[in-house]
Amino acid sequence: MEAGPPGSSRPTELGPCLSGQRGADQAASASLQSAARAQLGRHPLAVAAVLPAGGCGERMGVPTPKQFCPILERPLISYTLQALERVFWIKDIVVVVTGENMEVMKSIIQKYQHKRISLVEAGVTRHRSIFNGLKALAEDQLNCKLSKPEIVIIHDAVRPFVEEDILLKVVTAAKEHGAAGAIRPLVSTVISPSADGCLDHSLERARHRASEMPQAFLFDVIYEAYQQCSDYDLEFGTECLQLALKYCCTKAKLVEGSPDLWKVTYKRDLYAAESIVKERISQEVCVITDTKEDNKHVSHLLEEVLKSELNHVKVTSEALCHAGRDLQQIILDQCYNFVCVNVMTSDLQETQKLLSILEESHLSILYPVVVVSVHFLDFKLVPPSQKMENLMQIREFAKEVKKRNIWLCGLLISYPQVEAGVATNKPLEH
Ligand SMILES: Nc1ccn([C@@H]2O[C@H](COP(=O)(O)OP(=O)(O)OP(=O)(O)O)[C@@H](O)[C@H]2O)c(=O)n1
Ligand SMILES: O=P(O)(O)OC[C@@H](O)[C@@H](O)[C@@H](O)CO
Numbered sequence: 001m002e003a004g005p006p007g008s009s010r011p012t013e014l015g016p017c018l019s020g021q022r023g024a025d026q027a028a029s030a031s032l033q034s035a036a037r038a039q040l041g042r043h044p045l046a047v048a049a050v051l052p053a054g055g056c057g058e059r060m061g062v063p064t065p066k067q068f069c070p071i072l073e074r075p076l077i078s079y080t081l082q083a084l085e086r087v088f089w090i091k092d093i094v095v096v097v098t099g100e101n102m103e104v105m106k107s108i109i110q111k112y113q114h115k116r117i118s119l120v121e122a123g124v125t126r127h128r129s130i131f132n133g134l135k136a137l138a139e140d141q142l143n144c145k146l147s148k149p150e151i152v153i154i155h156d157a158v159r160p161f162v163e164e165d166i167l168l169k170v171v172t173a174a175k176e177h178g179a180a181g182a183i184r185p186l187v188s189t190v191i192s193p194s195a196d197g198c199l200d201h202s203l204e205r206a207r208h209r210a211s212e213m214p215q216a217f218l219f220d221v222i223y224e225a226y227q228q229c230s231d232y233d234l235e236f237g238t239e240c241l242q243l244a245l246k247y248c249c250t251k252a253k254l255v256e257g258s259p260d261l262w263k264v265t266y267k268r269d270l271y272a273a274e275s276i277v278k279e280r281i282s283q284e285v286c287v288i289t290d291t292k293e294d295n296k297h298v299s300h301l302l303e304e305v306l307k308s309e310l311n312h313v314k315v316t317s318e319a320l321c322h323a324g325r326d327l328q329q330i331i332l333d334q335c336y337n338f339v340c341v342n343v344m345t346s347d348l349q350e351t352q353k354l355l356s357i358l359e360e361s362h363l364s365i366l367y368p369v370v371v372v373s374v375h376f377l378d379f380k381l382v383p384p385s386q387k388m389e390n391l392m393q394i395r396e397f398a399k400e401v402k403k404r405n406i407w408l409c410g411l412l413i414s415y416p417q418v419e420a421g422v423a424t425n426k427p428l429e430h
Contacts (some may be wrong), residue, residue: 001206005165025324047171048092050085050133050217053157059265066264067097067157068104071274072368074112076264077105079277081114081364082151087164092146095128095157096134098122113365116287118146127234127243130154131226138223148219151175154240155214160273161260167214174216175251177393179244181215182257209254212261215240221248272388281367284335285310285318288327288354294343300378302341313354320353331361337370345377346412348394355401355408366407371401371408379414 027148057066066230068076079091084093093116097105100120109117114385120136122129151171155162166182173180186205222240226249233243241252264273285306289299297318306315316335317328338358340351361371373394398408 005278007416011353019429044089045171045175046149047090047151047153048094048132048137048146049153049155049214050137051080051084051093051095051157052079052122052126052129053156054098054128054129055158056086056099059156060267060270062267065101065202066270068101069270071160071270071277074366075108076270076273078112078114078366079156079273080155080157080162081109081117083160083162084155084167085115087167089284090167091149092152093304094118094120094133094139094146096120096122096133109153111365113362123234125235126231127160127240128238130240131229131234134219134226135205143254148289150219151216152219152222152239153214153216156263158264159213159261161258161262161276162194162214163258166255166257166261167216168385169255170214170216174218177252177253178221178248179215179217179230179241179252180255181252182211182212182261183209183254184259184261186210193394204207211239211241212257213263214261215252216352218252221250227364229365234325242246247269257427277367281334281336282313283315284316284330284333285293285337285339286330287315287339287341288320288350289317289341290320290350292343298343299341302339302374306339327357331358331363332364336363336367339372339374342373342375344376344378344381346377348373348397350370351394351408352397355406358406359401359404367405369406371406372407372411374411376415378415 049118053067055065055067059066062065062068068075070076081093081095084090095105095117097119097325099121102121108114117420118136120132125134129348133154134152137146137152151174153167153171170180170182177225186208187210189202189205190208191202192200198309217240221244225240225243226234228247229237233246237243243253244250260276262269264270287299289295290362296319301363303315303317307311318330320340338354340354342350351371355371358369358371360362394408394410398410401408402408
């Protein structure tokens with residue numbers, strides 16, 4: 001078993017990283033955590049997770065295994081890790097990857113500052129990979145921080161949109177029933193073909209469900225099932241709940257899950273996942289200005305226009321001089337889109353101040369941050385040459401911050417004649 005980033009001989013501890021981001025999550029999760037404690041009993045259960053990530057993604061049809069395919073330039077598996085890391089009552093996360101992908105996985109852990117991760121080598125099938133993950137939790141290995149949990153969550157690494165509430169539901173149900181799993185209504189009817197390739201019979205769709213993830217088990221139940229499991233089942237099986245039933249007579253409790261629990265399998269699923277991530281990080285725009293009256297007035301007008309144009313987006317505004325407190329709170333609340341307003345100036349000082357604050361907050365480690373530097377210039381008072389000179393400056397500046405996952409673009413609005421020129425390192429879209 002390997003753990004965490006290179007050089008560490010054991011699983012990485014839950015670190016202080018992304019404290020701001022985690023701060024917001026902690027508040028949101030605190031209520032769920034107290035609910036978890038209530039539902040899981042007076043003494044919080046020891047819960048660990050096993051993420052099978054050792055496949056080759058054949059159906060994706062690309063050379064890169066799908067768990068490492070990028071969504072907004074970040075590997076898919078990192079989104080799943082982040083989703084599980086936000087759940088504070090999951091003590092250990094065991095990721096099961098092939099030996100050849102071990103270094104790739106370690107670099108992802110290091111780059112995106114994932115914590116509580118232990119790495120285990122995959123098997124040739126998904127069940128064998130899961131079994132390897134369970135073995136790592138079962139064996140009290142010397143100088144290893146992993147310990148056997150009471151409850152283990154099994155969740156495919158290619159299912160990035162898993163929320164704390166479904167995890168809490170399956171864990172709570174597994175505590176009572178020994179096993180539990182998320183299910184979804186079937187979209188297509190299931191049919192059974194005859195040997196000659198014709199329809200033998202179809203299943204009544206309303207009476208059947210699709211088995212999804214996450215699933216949860218009393219650790220001893222699922223570990224015993226895997227130890228008893230036949231080679232045939234290890235080779236060809238696809239359902240952990242069935243192993244618990246077949247080898248431990250444990251009937252899993254089925255829990256209705258949300259539509260977002262689907263497994264990324266085909267290329268279209270990556271496009272869908274990217275759209276969902278983009279939608280989730282585009283829920284808020286913050287208009288940033290300094291305290292000059294002109295700027296405040298224009299910012300207020302811009303805020304009102306954005307509110308009327310962007311119906312489902314929360315629009316806030318903040319003075320840059322409050323960077324110590326209010327702007328930090330907006331960053332903590334995970335706003336990824338900022339409009340920096342500059343009236344009658346084409347220099348980038350204010351925008352540069354904002355970028356420094358954003359870089360110090362580590363906001364752009366997990367998701368791209370969009371900054372639009374807007375410059376309102378009186379066409380008569382500012383010579384066109386100066387405008388173009390500054391616009392070119394922003395291009396160089398944008399190339400630099402792009403390396404830190406901040407997408408900077410400039411918008412020059414000349415008035416009284418309305419004329420706009422755009423200089424950007426990215427299309428003006430998120
Ligand atoms: N030997 C394997 C095979 C699969 N998995 C993991 O099990 C999850 C669900 O499996 P699936 O969607 O089938 O992934 P792949 O096997 O990679 O996909 P394909 O069947 O298209 O090759 C994935 O996270 C995959 O990485 C694994 O850990 N070990
Ligand atoms: O069969 P695959 O390896 O594509 O994926 C595994 C899925 O079958 C599994 O995640 C759910 O059906 C729940 O067991």
